[in-house]
Amino acid sequence: MSTVLKSNAEETPTGSRPNPAAPKRGLGNRMRRLNVPAGLGGWIWLAIIIIPIYYVVITSLKTQEGYFGQNPLAVPTSPTLENYQMVLEADFAQYFMNSTIVTLGAVIPTVLISFMAAFAIVRGKGRFLKLVNGMFLMGLAIPLQATIIPIYLMIIRLNLYDSLLALMLPSIAFAIPLTVLILSNFIRDVPNELFESMRLDGCSEWQTMWRLALPLTRPAIVTVAIYNGLHVWNGFLLPLVLTQSPGLRVLPLALWTFQGEYSVNIPAVLASVVLSTLPILVLYVVGRRQLLSGLTAGFSK
Amino acid sequence: MSNAVSTTRKPAARAGRPKGDPGHGGQRNAALAWLTVPALFFFLAFAVVPLAGVLILSFASWDGIGAIGSAGLGNWFSVLADPGLYNALGLTFLIMIASWLVQTPISLLLGVFTAGSQRYRAALAVLYFLPLLLSSAAVAIAFKALLDPNFGLATGLGLPFLAQDWLGVPQLALGLVIFVIAWQFVPFHTLIYQGGVRQIPRSLYEAAEIDGAGTIKQFFHITLPQLKYTIITSSTLMVVGSLTYFDLIFVLTGGGPGNSTRILALDMYLRGFRANLMGPASVIAVILVLIGLALALFLQRLGGKDKQGSQLEGM
Numbered sequence: 001m002s003t004v005l006k007s008n009a010e011e012t013p014t015g016s017r018p019n020p021a022a023p024k025r026g027l028g029n030r031m032r033r034l035n036v037p038a039g040l041g042g043w044i045w046l047a048i049i050i051i052p053i054y055y056v057v058i059t060s061l062k063t064q065e066g067y068f069g070q071n072p073l074a075v076p077t078s079p080t081l082e083n084y085q086m087v088l089e090a091d092f093a094q095y096f097m098n099s100t101i102v103t104l105g106a107v108i109p110t111v112l113i114s115f116m117a118a119f120a121i122v123r124g125k126g127r128f129l130k131l132v133n134g135m136f137l138m139g140l141a142i143p144l145q146a147t148i149i150p151i152y153l154m155i156i157r158l159n160l161y162d163s164l165l166a167l168m169l170p171s172i173a174f175a176i177p178l179t180v181l182i183l184s185n186f187i188r189d190v191p192n193e194l195f196e197s198m199r200l201d202g203c204s205e206w207q208t209m210w211r212l213a214l215p216l217t218r219p220a221i222v223t224v225a226i227y228n229g230l231h232v233w234n235g236f237l238l239p240l241v242l243t244q245s246p247g248l249r250v251l252p253l254a255l256w257t258f259q260g261e262y263s264v265n266i267p268a269v270l271a272s273v274v275l276s277t278l279p280i281l282v283l284y285v286v287g288r289r290q291l292l293s294g295l296t297a298g299f300s301k
Numbered sequence: 302m303s304n305a306v307s308t309t310r311k312p313a314a315r316a317g318r319p320k321g322d323p324g325h326g327g328q329r330n331a332a333l334a335w336l337t338v339p340a341l342f343f344f345l346a347f348a349v350v351p352l353a354g355v356l357i358l359s360f361a362s363w364d365g366i367g368a369i370g371s372a373g374l375g376n377w378f379s380v381l382a383d384p385g386l387y388n389a390l391g392l393t394f395l396i397m398i399a400s401w402l403v404q405t406p407i408s409l410l411l412g413v414f415t416a417g418s419q420r421y422r423a424a425l426a427v428l429y430f431l432p433l434l435l436s437s438a439a440v441a442i443a444f445k446a447l448l449d450p451n452f453g454l455a456t457g458l459g460l461p462f463l464a465q466d467w468l469g470v471p472q473l474a475l476g477l478v479i480f481v482i483a484w485q486f487v488p489f490h491t492l493i494y495q496g497g498v499r500q501i502p503r504s505l506y507e508a509a510e511i512d513g514a515g516t517i518k519q520f521f522h523i524t525l526p527q528l529k530y531t532i533i534t535s536s537t538l539m540v541v542g543s544l545t546y547f548d549l550i551f552v553l554t555g556g557g558p559g560n561s562t563r564i565l566a567l568d569m570y571l572r573g574f575r576a577n578l579m580g581p582a583s584v585i586a587v588i589l590v591l592i593g594l595a596l597a598l599f600l601q602r603l604g605g606k607d608k609q610g611s612q613l614e615g616m
Contacts, residue, residue: 038414042425045411048484049429055454056443073457109343117340124333132337139348141537141597143544145566146589149573149582150354151347152365173347176340205332234436236548241574252438256552259442266446273439280434288427296496 060084060271067267083271087258092275094247095254100279102164102250103232106171111225114176115217118183119209123195133184139177145237152241166242167250171235175228186220187213223294226287233280251276352590358583365577376580386585388560389568392475393592396564397543399479400486404539405532408487412494413524426495430488440485441552448477471561474554478562481553482546490535497531498524537600541593565589 051073059067061079070077121133151170152161160166190213198208214221239253249257258272284291362372380386415426432440447453448467455464467477501524509519547566550556556563556571563571565585573582 038410038417041410042414042422045407046425046428049431049488051454051458052443052447052484053431055447055457059446067452071457072452072454113339113343116336120333120336124330126330126334128334129330129337132334132341135349136340136344138594139344141541141594142348142352143541143566143589143593144348145545145547146569146586146593147348147351147355148570149358149579149586150351152574153354153358153363153579154347154351169343170347170351173343176344176348180340205329205336209336230434234438236436236438236551237570241570252436252548255436255438255442259552266449266452269442270446273435273442277435277439284430284434292426292430292492295492296499 056270056273059267060274062267064265064267083265083268084275086265086268087272087275090258090272091246092251092254092272095249095251095276096279098164098248099233099250099276102167102171103229105164105168106175106232107225107228109168110172110175110179110228111221113172114179114224115183115214115221116209117176118180118187119205119213121180122184122187123205123208133180136177136180140181144174148237148241151238155242161242162244162248164243164248167232167235167238170238170242171232175231179224179228182224183217183220186217190216219290219294222287222290226283226291227295229283230280355583355586355590358579359587361580361583363579365574365579372580376584380581380584383581385560385563385568386588389563389565389585390588392562393544393564393566395475396479396482396546397540400482400543401536401539403479403483404487404490405536407483408490408535409494409528409532411487411491412496413498413520415491416495416498426491429491432485433488433492435485437485437546437548438552440481441549444477444481444484444553468554469558471558474558474562478546478550478554482543482549485549486539486542490539493535493538494528494531497528501527533600533603537597540596540600544589544593565592 055073058075059072060083061081062070062076063078063080063082066076066078066080117132117136121129147170155161155166155169160169194212194216195208198212203211234252235250236252236256239250240256243249243253246257255272255276259269262268358369359376360372360374361369362376363369411429415422415429435443445468448455448463448465450456450464450466453463455461465473467473505523505527506519509523514522545566546564547570550562550564550567551570554562556567566589569582569585569589572578572585
C-alpha cells in the first residue's frame with residue numbers, strides 16, 4: 001500500500017489527479033498497520049471497563065445464596081429481580097423523582113442563561129463583555145467545591161437548607177463557566193453573513209439570538225444539556241451538605257446511605273447502583289451520538 | 302425580559318459608552334451586555350460571593366450552627382502548624398501527579414485509537430464511555446464489592462493476587478484510589494483527545510507517508526506535536542479536577558485507612574462538617590482555590606505566552 005502511494009507521488013502530476021481515493025486509502029493503511037498493538041490495547045481497555053460493569057449487573061441479579069455460592073463472574077443460575085424489588089421498596093422512586101427535579105431545575109436555567117451570555121460574548125465587543133468572559137474563564141480554573149462552606153452558610157441564611165432548591169442554585173452557578181465556553185465556541189462558528197443578513201432585515205439582537213443562533217447551535221445545546229445533566233444527576237457533595245431529610249435524598253446520596261444500611265446484602269446494594277444508572281443509560285443510548293460528537297467538538301476546538 | 306432589554310437599552314448605551322465604537326454602535330453592545338445579566342447574577346451570587354466568603358470565613362470561628370465569631374489569624378496559624386495539612390497537601394499532589402501520569406498516556410492512545418476509521422473502534426468507543434455515566438458514589442460502591450477478597454474479582458478471575466486488603470493497607474488504598482479515578486475519568490479525556498486527533502489535517506500524514514515515515518514516527522512527529530493544545534486542555538481539566546475528587550474517595554475509603562487517602566478536599570469536608578470547625582476548614586478551602594488558580598496559570602503558560610487566555614477559550 002505505502003509503495004503504491006509512493007510511486008503515486010513520484011509520478012506526481014498524472015498520478016495524483018485521477019486517483020482521488022489514494023490519500024484516503026493511504027490513511028486507512030496507516031491505521032491498519034497500527035492495528036495489532038493498538039487493537040490489543042483497545043481490547044484490554046475494554047476488558048478493564050466492562051468486567052466491573054458486568055460484575056455489577058450479574059451480581060445484582062443473584063440471590064444471596066447465589067452470591068455466596070457461585071463463582072462471582074458466573075451468570076446467575078436462578079436470576080432474580082427480588083433485589084430490585086427491595087430497592088424500589090426502599091423509596092428509590094422518591095429519590096428518582098428528587099434527582100429528576102433537581103437535574104431539570106438546574107440544567108434548563110443553566111443552558112438558557114448560559115446561551116444568552118455566550119451569544120452576547122461572541123456578538124458584542126467592549127470592556128464589560130470582556131470582563132464577564134474573563135470571569136467565567138477564571139471560574140474554570142477554580143475548584144468550586146472549595147466554596148461549599150460559604151454556600152452552606154448562604155443556604156441556611158436564605159432559609160433554603162434541606163430543600164431541593166438549595167441543590168439547584170449552586171449547581172447552576174457551577175455549571176455556567178463551562179457551558180458558556182462551549183456554547184460560545186459553537187456560536188462563533190455561525191457565519192457572520194447570516195448575522196449581517198438578520199441585521200439588514202431589521203432584526204434586533206434579541207430576535208437574532210432566538211431565530212438564528214439558537215436553531216443553528218441546537219446540537220451544542222443538547223450536548224451541554226446532557227453533560228450538565230450528568231453532572232447534576234451524579235452530584236454528591238451538594239446533597240450531602242445541603243440536605244438532611246431522607247425524603248429529599250437524591251440518588252447518589254441514597255446509594256450511599258443504602259449501602260451503609262444494607263452492607264451485608266451486596267446484590268441489593270449493586271441493584272441500587274444499576275437502578276440509579278438506568279435512566280442515564282437510556283439517555284445515553286438515545287443521545288449517544290449527539291453527546292459524544294458534541295463533546296469532542298466542544299472540548300477540542 | 303424582552304421588555305427590560307429594549308427599555309434600558311438606550312440610556313445604558315449613552316451612559317456606558319459616550320463615544321461608542323465608530324462603526325456599529327455601543328448601543329448594540331449595551332443591549333448585548335444585558336443578556337449576560339442572568340448568568341452573571343447566578344455566577345456572582347453562588348460562585349464569586351462564596352469565593353469571597355470562604356476567605357472571610359477563614360478568619361472566623363464557626364461551628365456550623367451557632368454564631369460566627371472572629372478568630373483573627375488563629376485558624377491560619379493552627380492549620381499551618383498542623384501536620385495533617387501537609388499530609389493532605391502531599392497526598393493531593395501525589396494523587397494529582399500519579400493520576401496525570403496514568404491517565405494522560407492511556408487517554409491519548411485511546412483517543413488516537415478511537416479516532417481511527419474502523420467500525421469496530423467506533424463500537425468499542427461506545428462501550429469505553431460507559432463509566433462517564435456512573436456517579437462517583439456508584440463507582441466507589443461497585444469497586445468495593447468488586448474487591449471483596451472472597452466474592453469479588455479475585456475469585457471470579459482466579460487471580461489470588463487481587464485478593465488483598467485493598468482498603469486496609471495505606472499503599473494499596475492509595476493505589477486503588479488512583480486506579481479507580483483513572484477508570485472513571487479516562488473516558489472523558491479519551492473523548493477530548495479523539496476530537497483533537499480528528500482535527501489534525503490529513504495532509505500532514507499524507508506528506509509523512511510520502512517521506513516514508515512509519516507509524517511510530519508519524520505519531521511522535523505529527524500526532525503528538527499537533528495535539529499540544531489538546532494535551533494542555535486535557536491536563537488542565539485533569540489537574541484542576543483532581544482537586545475535587547472528593548465524592549469518590551469519600552465513599553471508597555473515607556480518607557482511610559488512617560489518613561492515608563485524606564486529600565485536601567476531604568480534609569476540608571471532615572474538618573468542617575464532621576469536626577464542626579468551619580474556620581480551619583475554610584483555610585483549607587482557600588488553599589485549594591489558590592492551588593487551582595496557580596496550576597491553571599502555570600499550565601496556560603506552558604501553552605505559550607500569546608496563547609494565554611485564548612487557550613482556555615480554545616477548550
